[in-house]
Amino acid sequence: SKSNTGNHYVEKESYQMGTIISQKIYGTNAEITADKITQRLKSIEENMSVNIETSTINQINSHSGQAEVFRINSDIYNILIMAEKFSSLSDGAFDITVGPLVKEWGVFTNHPHIPSQKRIKELLKLVSYKSININREKMTFRLPVKGQMVDFGAIAKGYAADEAVKICSSNGVKSAYINLGGNVYVVGHKPDKTTWRIGIQNPRAADGKYIGILSVSDKTVVTSGDYERFFMKNGIRYHHILDPRTGYPSNSDLMSSTIVTNSSICADALSTATFVMGLKKSRELLKKLDGIDAVFITKDKKVYVSEKLKRYFTFYDESGEFTY
Ligand code: FAD
Ligand code: MG
Ligand code: MG
Numbered sequence: 001s002k003s004n005t006g007n008h009y010v011e012k013e014s015y016q017m018g019t020i021i022s023q024k025i026y027g028t029n030a031e032i033t034a035d036k037i038t039q040r041l042k043s044i045e046e047n048m049s050v051n052i053e054t055s056t057i058n059q060i061n062s063h064s065g066q067a068e069v070f071r072i073n074s075d076i077y078n079i080l081i082m083a084e085k086f087s088s089l090s091d092g093a094f095d096i097t098v099g100p101l102v103k104e105w106g107v108f109t110n111h112p113h114i115p116s117q118k119r120i121k122e123l124l125k126l127v128s129y130k131s132i133n134i135n136r137e138k139m140t141f142r143l144p145v146k147g148q149m150v151d152f153g154a155i156a157k158g159y160a161a162d163e164a165v166k167i168c169s170s171n172g173v174k175s176a177y178i179n180l181g182g183n184v185y186v187v188g189h190k191p192d193k194t195t196w197r198i199g200i201q202n203p204r205a206a207d208g209k210y211i212g213i214l215s216v217s218d219k220t221v222v223t224s225g226d227y228e229r230f231f232m233k234n235g236i237r238y239h240h241i242l243d244p245r246t247g248y249p250s251n252s253d254l255m256s257s258t259i260v261t262n263s264s265i266c267a268d269a270l271s272t273a274t275f276v277m278g279l280k281k282s283r284e285l286l287k288k289l290d291g292i293d294a295v296f297i298t299k300d301k302k303v304y305v306s307e308k309l310k311r312y313f314t315f316y317d318e319s320g321e322f323t324y
Contacts (some may be wrong), residue, residue, distance in 0.1 A: 010034045016041050017049065017157060020180025024192050025168070026175040032124075033171040037164045037178070042259035044160045047075055048152045055305035057284025061099065069133075072141045079152060079159050080134050080141060082265050086155075087129035090285065094131045095244035095266075099149025105249075107240040112231045114238065127154060127244050150317025154224070154241075157183040161220060165264070179286075182228070185220040185264050195312075200295055203227045203255040211303060211317045212295070212324070214260065220269035224275040225297075226255030243276050252278030254277055258295040260309055266292070279304065297322070 010030040012023045021041060047056045053211040060070050072080070083096035086239045100123045106112045115123075126148045133142040143150065157180045164178050168187050177196060183196040186196040198221045199210035214221060226249070230239035243250040257275040259267040270292065274282035279296050286292055286306060292307035306311045315324040 012038070014038050014041075017045050017160070017180065018051070019157075020179075021181065022177075022179045023164075023267070024177040024304040025173055027171075027173045029043055029171040033168055033173050033176075035164070036167050036171070040163050040167060041160050041180075043297070044156065044163065047073070048156045050103075050149075050151065057150060060143065061194040062119045062149040063256055064143035067143060069135065069138075069140040069142045072139055075159070076138075076141070077134070079155055079265070080132070080150070081136075082159075082269060083150075083152075083155055084132065084134065086130060086224040086266075086269035086273055089289075090270075092129060092244055093250075093276035093281075094269055094273035095127055096150050096152075097127050097129050097132060097143075097148055098154070098244050099151035099243055100126045100147060101242050101244070101247050102151050102153065102240075103149065105238070105240075105242070107229055107231060107238065114233060114237070115247075123243075124247045127247075154272040155265060155269050155305060157181065158222060158263075158265040161185045161264035161268075183220075183222050183264060183268060184192070186217060189217045200258055200297075201225070201256070202317070202322070203297055204321070205319055206212060209276075209318060211297065211315070211319075211322050212305075213314045213316055214295075215312050215314070216260065219260055219262065220264040220267045221258060221260050221286060222264060222271045223256055223258040224271040225260060226275075227251075227255070241272060241275055252276060253298050253300075254278055254282075255301075257282065257300050261291055 008028050008030050010025045012034045014021045021032050024156045049055050104115050154297050161180050161183050165185050168176050174188045175191050177187045195215040195217045198214045200212045202209040202211045203225050226239040230237050239249045241250050259271045261267050293306040293313050298303040301322045
C-alpha cells in the first residue's frame with residue numbers, strides 16, 4: 001500500500017477471495033475509503049467462501065435436505081435473488097447450484113481429476129436452480145435435497161465490486177479503479193479527466209498480453225474464460241466453468257466472454273452465463289437486455305464486439321492471430 005496524501009491518492013493491494021485485489025482511489029477520502037473497502041470485502045468473503053469453514057455458505061450447504069430453513073443476511077439474500085434471476089435468464093447456463101460438480105472436479109485443488117460418467121450423472125441430479133427456496137418475506141433460504149450446494153464463485157466478486165463502488169460514492173470518491181482479480185470497476189474518469197483503459201486479455205498468451213483495449217468510465221468490465229483456471233490431461237483443457245447441463249467443462253465456441261455494463265454482479269453472472277451459452281445464444285440474449293455490452297472471443301480466434309461498444313474498443317493484437 002502506498003499513498004501520497006498531498007495528491008490525495010492511494011494505491012492498495014490485498015489478497016482476498018483467492019485473488020489479488022487492487023485499488024487506486026483518488027480524492028480527499030482516498031485512504032479511509034480504501035480501508036473500508038478492504039474491510040467490506042473481508043466480511044463478504046467470510047460469508048461466502050467455501051474455503052472458510054465457518055462461512056454462512058458452508059452452513060447453508062451442510063444443511064441441505066434438512067427441514068431447517070436458514071435466516072440469511074442481506075448480502076447472501078441479494079446474491080441469491082440475482083443468481084436466481086440470471087440462472088433463469090440464461091436457461092440454466094449459469095446455475096447457482098453447480099457446487100457439487102465444482103467440488104468433484106476440484107479444478108482449484110492440488111488434485112483435480114476427471115470424474116467418472118456415473119459420478120457426474122449422480123451429481124447432476126443435485127444441480128437445479130429451480131429447486132432452491134428463497135423466502136422473500138422471511139429472508140430465509142433452503143436447499144431441499146441432501147448434498148445440494150450453492151457456489152458463489154461466478155457472482156460474488158461482482159457483488160463485492162458493486163459494494164466497493166457504493167463505498168466510493170458514500171465517501172465522495174469520484175475517481176477510482178478497482179480490480180478484484182480481473183473483475184474491474186472504474187469509477188468516473190482518471191484524475192487527468194481521460195477515460196480509463198482496460199485491456200482485454202489474449203486468452204492464449206501470457207497474462208497482460210491483450211487483443212484490444214476498452215476506454216470507458218463508470219463501467220465494470222468482467223471476463224470469464226477457459227484460460228483462468230484449468231488442468232491439462234491427454235492434451236485436453238479441463239477448465240473451471242462447467243456446463244450445468246452436461247456436468248463437464250463448458251465446451252461452447254467461446255474462449256472468453258467479457259461483459260461491460262454498470263452493475264458488476266450482472267456482469268459477473270452474465271460473463272459466466274454467456275461463456276457457457278456460446279456466441280449465437282449470447283448475442284440473442286444481449287439483444288433482450290438493456291445497457292449490457294460484450295466482447296466475445298471465439299475458439300477460431302475471432303473477436304466480436306457489441307454494436308454500442310465498438311466506439312470504445314480499439315483492436316490491438318500483438319500476436320497477429322486474431323481477427324476483428
Ligand atoms: P467465473 O466465470 O465468474 O466463475 C466461475 C466459477 O463459478 C467456477 O470456478 C465455479 O466455482 C463456479 N461455476 C462454474 N460453472 C458455473 C456455472 N455454469 N454457473 C455458475 N457458477 C459456476 N479461489 C482460491 O483459489 N482460493 C480461495 O480461497 C478462494 N476464495 C474465494 C472466496 C470467494 C467469496 C469467492 C467469490 C471466490 C473465491 N475464490 C478462491 C475464487 C473462486 O474460486 C473462483 O476462482 C473465481 O470466483 C472464479 O472467477 P472467474 O471470474 O474466473 O470465473
Ligand atoms: Mg462470473
Ligand atoms: Mg471473472
